[in-house]
Amino acid sequence: xxxxxxxxKVRLLVVDDDPPIADLVATVAxxxxxxxxxxxxxxxxxxxxxxxxxxxxxxxxMLPDLDGFGVLDRLRAAGTMVPVVFLTARDGVADRxxxxxxxxxxxxxxxxxxxxxxxxxxxxxxxxxxxGFQRSVLRVADLMMDEDTREVRRGDKLLTLTPTEYEVLxxxxxxxxxxxxxxxxxxxxxxxxxxxxxxxxxxxxxxLRRKLDDTGTPLIHTVRGFGYVIRxxxx
Amino acid sequence: xxxxxxxxKVRLLVVDDDPPIADLVATVAxxxxxxxxxxxxxxxxxxxxxxxxxxxxxxxxMLPDLDGFGVLDRLRAAGTMVPVVFLTARDGVADRxxxxxxxxxxxxxxxxxxxxxxxxxxxxxxxxxxxGFQRSVLRVADLMMDEDTREVRRGDKLLTLTPTEYEVLxxxxxxxxxxxxxxxxxxxxxxxxxxxxxxxxxxxxxxLRRKLDDTGTPLIHTVRGFGYVIRxxxx
DNA sequence: AGAACAACGACAGCTTTTCGACAGCTCCCT
DNA sequence: AGGGAGCTGTCGAAAAGCTGTCGTTGTTCT
Numbered sequence: 458x459x460x461x462x463x464x465x466k467v468r469l470l471v472v473d474d475d476p477p478i479a480d481l482v483a484t485v486a487x488x489x490x491x492x493x494x495x496x497x498x499x500x501x502x503x504x505x506x507x508x509x510x511x512x513x514x515x516x517x518x519m520l521p522d523l524d525g526f527g528v529l530d531r532l533r534a535a536g537t538m539v540p541v542v543f544l545t546a547r548d549g550v551a552d553r554x555x556x557x558x559x560x561x562x563x564x565x566x567x568x569x570x571x572x573x574x575x576x577x578x579x580x581x582x583x584x585x586x587x588x589g590f591q592r593s594v595l596r597v598a599d600l601m602m603d604e605d606t607r608e609v610r611r612g613d614k615l616l617t618l619t620p621t622e623y624e625v626l627x628x629x630x631x632x633x634x635x636x637x638x639x640x641x642x643x644x645x646x647x648x649x650x651x652x653x654x655x656x657x658x659x660x661x662x663x664x665l666r667r668k669l670d671d672t673g674t675p676l677i678h679t680v681r682g683f684g685y686v687i688r689x690x691x692x
Numbered sequence: 693x694x695x696x697x698x699x700x701k702v703r704l705l706v707v708d709d710d711p712p713i714a715d716l717v718a719t720v721a722x723x724x725x726x727x728x729x730x731x732x733x734x735x736x737x738x739x740x741x742x743x744x745x746x747x748x749x750x751x752x753x754m755l756p757d758l759d760g761f762g763v764l765d766r767l768r769a770a771g772t773m774v775p776v777v778f779l780t781a782r783d784g785v786a787d788r789x790x791x792x793x794x795x796x797x798x799x800x801x802x803x804x805x806x807x808x809x810x811x812x813x814x815x816x817x818x819x820x821x822x823x824g825f826q827r828s829v830l831r832v833a834d835l836m837m838d839e840d841t842r843e844v845r846r847g848d849k850l851l852t853l854t855p856t857e858y859e860v861l862x863x864x865x866x867x868x869x870x871x872x873x874x875x876x877x878x879x880x881x882x883x884x885x886x887x888x889x890x891x892x893x894x895x896x897x898x899x900l901r902r903k904l905d906d907t908g909t910p911l912i913h914t915v916r917g918f919g920y921v922i923r924x925x926x927x
Numbered sequence: 928a929g930a931a932c933a934a935c936g937a938c939a940g941c942t943t944t945t946c947g948a949c950a951g952c953t954c955c956c957t
Numbered sequence: 958a959g960g961g962a963g964c965t966g967t968c969g970a971a972a973a974g975c976t977g978t979c980g981t982t983g984t985t986c987t
Contacts (some may be wrong), residue, residue, distance in 0.1 A: 474767060480768055480773075481794065484773075484795040485794065619964055621966085622963075625986080634840075635843060641793055641794075644792075644794035645794055649794065655966065655967060656944085656966090656968095657965080657967090660945090660946080660965085660966075660967095661965090663944090667946095679943095679945090681943070681944080681975080682854070684943090686841065824949090854975055854976085856976070890977065890978060894933065894935085895978095896976090897934090898933090898935050902935090913935090916932070917931090929987090931985085932984080932986095933983075933985090934984090935978095935980105935981090935983100936981085937978105937979090938977105938978090939977095940976090940978105941975105941976080941977100942976095944974090945970105946970095946972100947969095949966105950965100951964105951967105952963100952964085952965080953964080953965100954964100956959100
């Protein structure tokens with residue numbers, strides 16, 4: 458029984474009329490091992506959906522031809538039950554979307570952070586793939602993060618993290634024991650287009666350390682001149 | 693989305709309006725067994741991309757005609773998903789470039805060290821060639837270097853190397869059991885244009901030895917009047 | 928033995944990292 | 958709408974760590 462025998466790749470359809478954004482999402486997804494295709498208009502989306510049979514769809518609400526809702530309606534009319542994650546502008550129709558995200562759908566406001574989008578996609582996928590979806594729990598040494606309850610504990614001690622701290626920690630844990638550069642962390646955890654060229658990452662790491670290492674040995678390590686890792690301290 | 697199987701040599705397109713730099717990169721790549729072509733302008737880059745179908749592109753941001761971003765846009769518009777590694781001046785547009793690593797592309801600041809560029813290219817290539825990207829681990833005798841975790845161990849013992857030491861060791865290990873001259877090491881590991889006419893290489897090797905050979909038999913051997921090798925037992 | 932080459936200790940300058948203090952913002956409660 | 962609490966990012970100073978130069982000592986070759 459070969460270890461490498463994995464289930465089929467997740468199939469993702471990204472619909473956004475802004476090619477850079479669509480590509481960004483598709484690329485990140487591919488690096489996660491998914492199969493991704495992009496569509497830049499509603500019509501193209503419908504066509505690709507029929508051909509590609511995605512497992513999940515990322516759908517921008519603002520499209521040149523048909524709008525996001527229109528696409529959704531026609532998808533559903535065609536009998537497709539694919540879960541959809543919507544993208545909307547900050548102020549736009551966020552309220553209406555919220556109402557429409559029945560079932561397993563979800564939505565995210567632009568500009569978003571790629572890691573957050575990926576996390577939502579994973580969640581939606583997990584929920585929609587049949588019954589008895591198992592919890593998603595990340596572990597590194599005695600540090601545990603439950604992605605459903607957002608509970609983080611070091612040993613028995615429950616930690617209270619701010620949203621940013623949580624995201625940075627999740628990214629570090631998900632990639633552990635790979636060393637990540639500050640640029641990678643910034644690019645994945647902060648929303649695209651974030652200007653702050655300062656030492657935010659260092660700062661959040663510093664705050665995280667104070668909370669994490671309060672109990673026990675240090676888990677987040679600095680790799681000088683390169684970046685950060687989270688892992689059990691090696692011998 | 694076709695997944696290009698790479699059985700052939702890696703195909704690299706280098707785009708830089710400074711011919712010496714472009715040639716430098718192309719030469720090193722060819723020496724690694726890759727197929728490399730150079731372009732000195734944006735237009736030429738687009739033309740060559742269409743003809744040559746590179747697996748990866750090194751793209752200077754400052755070009756006479758179209759700038760780097762323009763080239764990227766037109767590549768993407770043409771439906772090419774080739775990964776790109778950007779080159780930028782130290783202070784220049786580094787900010788605007790940041791944000792590109794999130795897609796999986798990467799960037800490097802000029803002047804750079806050739807080995808570092810090659811390492812990044814290999815990483816990007818590895819990440820972008822499908823899922824299940826295997827770890828890259830170098831081994832020489834009981835010395836092991838994991839390029840993802842940046843972990844280096846001699847036997848069980850974990851070593852802590854500084855960035856320079858790490859780079860020199862990687863280069864030695866990657867070329868092992870070939871003997872490298874000090875000039876080669878200097879030229880590959882230090883940024884081009886490095887002034888140090890001194891004995892830096894000897895010094896770093898010396899420091900490496902102290903850390904490596906602390907346990908076990910010497911691995912880095914001096915080839916008097918020529919250079920250094922790393923390998924099991926010499927002569 | 929003498930010359931060339933190599934090893935490496937010590938030091939000073941410099942770069943990177945850490946983190947306290949603070950101010951703007953947002954969100955929530957009343 | 959006002960007040961307050963908590964979150965985020967900026968700034969700057971201090972600490973920590975890295976690198977290259979110099980110069981002395983050791984080694985090898987002729």
